[in-house]
Amino acid sequence: MRFIRAKLPLVPCPLPLLAAAAVLSLPALPAAAQEARAIMAEVQKRAEAQSQHYEGLLQVINAQGKVSDKRWAFDRLGSAGRSKAILRFTAPADVKGVALLILNHPDRASDQWMWTPALQRDRRIALQDRSTRFFGTDFSYEDLEERDVEQYDYSMEGEETIDGAACWKIQSKPRQTKTSQYTSSLVWVRKDNYVYQRIENYIKGEAVRRLVYSKFEQVQGIWTARLLGMNDLRRKSRTLLTIDKLQYNLPLREETFTLQRFWRE
Amino acid sequence: MTPLKGTRDKGQGARVCEGRRWIAALVGGQSWLAAVSVSAQSVSQKGFVELRGTSYADSTANDSTRSTGELLLRQEVAFKPASWLTLAGSVDLRADSRDWSSSDWTPDWQDRGLQRPRVGISRLAATVSRGPVTLDLGKQYVRWGKADVVNPTDRFAPRDFLNVLDTEFLAVTGARAVLGLQSDSIDLVYVPVFTPSRTPLPNQRWAPQLPFDPGRLPPGSQVIDAGRFLAEGGQYGARWNHVGSGFEFSASGYRGFLHTPVIESLATIAIYPPVVAFAQVYPRIWMVGGDAAVPMRAFTLKGEAAFFGSDDNRTDEYWLYVLQLERQAGEWFFVVGYAGEVVTDARQQLAFAPERGLAKAFLGRAGYTIDTNRSLALEGAVRQDGDGSWLRGEYSHAVGQHVRVALEGNWIRGSDGDFFGRYRRNSNLTASLRYSY
Numbered sequence: 001m002r003f004i005r006a007k008l009p010l011v012p013c014p015l016p017l018l019a020a021a022a023v024l025s026l027p028a029l030p031a032a033a034q035e036a037r038a039i040m041a042e043v044q045k046r047a048e049a050q051s052q053h054y055e056g057l058l059q060v061i062n063a064q065g066k067v068s069d070k071r072w073a074f075d076r077l078g079s080a081g082r083s084k085a086i087l088r089f090t091a092p093a094d095v096k097g098v099a100l101l102i103l104n105h106p107d108r109a110s111d112q113w114m115w116t117p118a119l120q121r122d123r124r125i126a127l128q129d130r131s132t133r134f135f136g137t138d139f140s141y142e143d144l145e146e147r148d149v150e151q152y153d154y155s156m157e158g159e160e161t162i163d164g165a166a167c168w169k170i171q172s173k174p175r176q177t178k179t180s181q182y183t184s185s186l187v188w189v190r191k192d193n194y195v196y197q198r199i200e201n202y203i204k205g206e207a208v209r210r211l212v213y214s215k216f217e218q219v220q221g222i223w224t225a226r227l228l229g230m231n232d233l234r235r236k237s238r239t240l241l242t243i244d245k246l247q248y249n250l251p252l253r254e255e256t257f258t259l260q261r262f263w264r265e
Numbered sequence: 266m267t268p269l270k271g272t273r274d275k276g277q278g279a280r281v282c283e284g285r286r287w288i289a290a291l292v293g294g295q296s297w298l299a300a301v302s303v304s305a306q307s308v309s310q311k312g313f314v315e316l317r318g319t320s321y322a323d324s325t326a327n328d329s330t331r332s333t334g335e336l337l338l339r340q341e342v343a344f345k346p347a348s349w350l351t352l353a354g355s356v357d358l359r360a361d362s363r364d365w366s367s368s369d370w371t372p373d374w375q376d377r378g379l380q381r382p383r384v385g386i387s388r389l390a391a392t393v394s395r396g397p398v399t400l401d402l403g404k405q406y407v408r409w410g411k412a413d414v415v416n417p418t419d420r421f422a423p424r425d426f427l428n429v430l431d432t433e434f435l436a437v438t439g440a441r442a443v444l445g446l447q448s449d450s451i452d453l454v455y456v457p458v459f460t461p462s463r464t465p466l467p468n469q470r471w472a473p474q475l476p477f478d479p480g481r482l483p484p485g486s487q488v489i490d491a492g493r494f495l496a497e498g499g500q501y502g503a504r505w506n507h508v509g510s511g512f513e514f515s516a517s518g519y520r521g522f523l524h525t526p527v528i529e530s531l532a533t534i535a536i537y538p539p540v541v542a543f544a545q546v547y548p549r550i551w552m553v554g555g556d557a558a559v560p561m562r563a564f565t566l567k568g569e570a571a572f573f574g575s576d577d578n579r580t581d582e583y584w585l586y587v588l589q590l591e592r593q594a595g596e597w598f599f600v601v602g603y604a605g606e607v608v609t610d611a612r613q614q615l616a617f618a619p620e621r622g623l624a625k626a627f628l629g630r631a632g633y634t635i636d637t638n639r640s641l642a643l644e645g646a647v648r649q650d651g652d653g654s655w656l657r658g659e660y661s662h663a664v665g666q667h668v669r670v671a672l673e674g675n676w677i678r679g680s681d682g683d684f685f686g687r688y689r690r691n692s693n694l695t696a697s698l699r700y701s702y
Contacts, residue, residue, distance in 0.1 A: 129593035
């Protein structure tokens with residue numbers, strides 16, 4: 001078995017023994033697939049935090065270059081397939097208060113509910129509706145879910161330099177238990193700090209969305225992209241998400257992330 | 266005939282000077298609130314000013330006015346002094362060209378009048394959260410049910426029906442306790458004071474049908490509107506909601522009053538020329554019902570049904586149910602369904618019941634998101650026997666961060682005896698301009 005070559009990771013932590021043990025315990029998979037899975041497991045492990053909060057500026061840029069801004073506040077509790085997240089729009093004023101509750105599950109697709117203050121009602125976002133654009137942005141509802149490593153199969157597609165960063169190029173395919181609009185994704189993982197550099201999502205061989213990560217910073221020991229660009233390759237529009245006021249491991253209450261409470265906060 | 270029970274409506278006096286002080290405080294408070302929200306994370310506010318103009322294609326027998334103008338300023342504030350406590354309030358300031366708003370400038374907490382309050386406290390509630398328990402006390406919105414357009418189980422949600430096809434929910438004053446676990450929740454509601462739906466004004470185009478045709482009464486006849494008799498007593502309800510893996514359902518029960526009135530014909534006072542009188546009453550009812558949402562491969566199936574029973578012989582006993590399919594596809598959102606009604610005991614003479622007026626009809630809604638700032642929506646209903654139909658189209662366009670312009674058209678057709686048909690001369694076009702902050 002080939003061990004992962006971590007080239008001078010910026011985080012003072014080469015591949016931990018735990019990840020190595022995980023690789024050893026994998027069923028008989030081709031070495032490249034094992035390596036790809038181990039890399040993805042390491043990505044998830046390094047990003048792990050008990051909770052997360054940020055305020056995001058969304059800039060939706062249509063095909064004609066017209067920009068419209070939205071802002072949201074994001075809270076997440078838990079990680080690795082069992083996290084819960086709430087996303088609340090804070091601007092513009094006429095969408096302020098619109099909220100999305102996401103309950104991620106390790107063995108199936110997430111549950112999502114949208115709260116609309118004008119109606120005083122929540123609405124469950126059905127599984128077949130997850131490919132829809134989220135609130136006029138280029139993110140679909142599915143793109144807001146957590147990508148848990150256990151819900152995909154991986155294969156190593158080689159190595160590439162993306163935006164000056166050496167990356168592993170890994171293909172992921174959703175497992176049967178994971179309902180996804182995408183038939184596959186190509187994921188570029190930076191070798192220096194095990195964070196995503198780019199994710200390209202495919203439907204039956206056609207690239208439909210590309211998520212580009214940039215402006216990496218270490219926040220509370222976790223390497224994080226502060227700028228995400230989601231490109232809708234069919235519509236030729238893109239949405240930039242600038243992450244501000246980012247905090248990890250802050251105390252958040254479990255009860256907040258329930259259907260009864262998420263819209264009241 | 267069942268004797269009338271309840272509290273007779275009282276007129277409202279105008280106290281203009283006092284009201285102006287409130288308005289000055291409201292408008293002046295806006296800049297103060299903005300400053301507070303910057304300095305303290307625990308205070309948030311939002312609001313809007315909206316101008317609406319509606320033009321009707323035809324005049325009606327009782328109303329020759331063909332245009333309406335409305336102004337609404339709404340200010341919402343939420344204050345969170347502690348992690349377990351949230352105080353939220355909302356104030357409306359209204360004006361219009363059709364006497365829809367009261368001339369009384371005194372802030373109205375109860376919102377039970379025939380007219381909209383000039384200055385209305387549309388929400389004022391404290392929310393206490395402790396572990397899995399949430400307690401809401403005060404004036405609040407309580408929404409039950411999962412269907413769109415018609416919600417038989419939504420019993421704590423009276424509406425403003427001054428314009429029957431363009432309604433707004435009214436908050437109720439009471440207490441709500443929610444025990445919320447991840448998959449199950451129990452919702453208990455107690456409302457000590459009855460808030461009726463606001464019915465259309467009698468001398469205007471949306472007025473409810475009367476138990477007799479005034480045009481067919483003999484010359485010299487006199488018609489007396491005896492007013493509304495608001496119900497007295499508490500309303501309470503419970504709802505259990507279960508969220509399963511890929512589905513959810515709830516069961517609910519309610520005891521209280523119809524929030525839309527039965528139009529009761531009172532005893533004829535004189536035989537000739539006749540003097541006839543009518544009144545709006547709100548009979549006591551109970552309701553058991555449930556709703557469910559089941560996402561399937563191609564669409565989501567939603568259903569909601571309720572049985573309405575009553576010991577009061579002025580109202581029917583009946584089932585009301587809705588079945589609908591929902592699908593979001595790309596930029597489109599579709600809902601198609603059917604609302605049905607089965608009357609098990611027909612008793613009432615006449616009622617203003619828009620909810621039942623939408624029954625025995627096929628319902629539909631479609632929305633299209635053009636881009637992040639623009640959207641189109643179509644909504645409509647067609648009576649199963651073809652006797653009435655209604656179609657609404659709306660175009661909405663956000664301009665910059667604060668302004669939204671909307672154009673809306675309603676097209677109504679039908680025969681005299683049909684709920685839609687009664688309003689067939691009320692097809693209209695509405696333009697609105699909203700500034701949100």
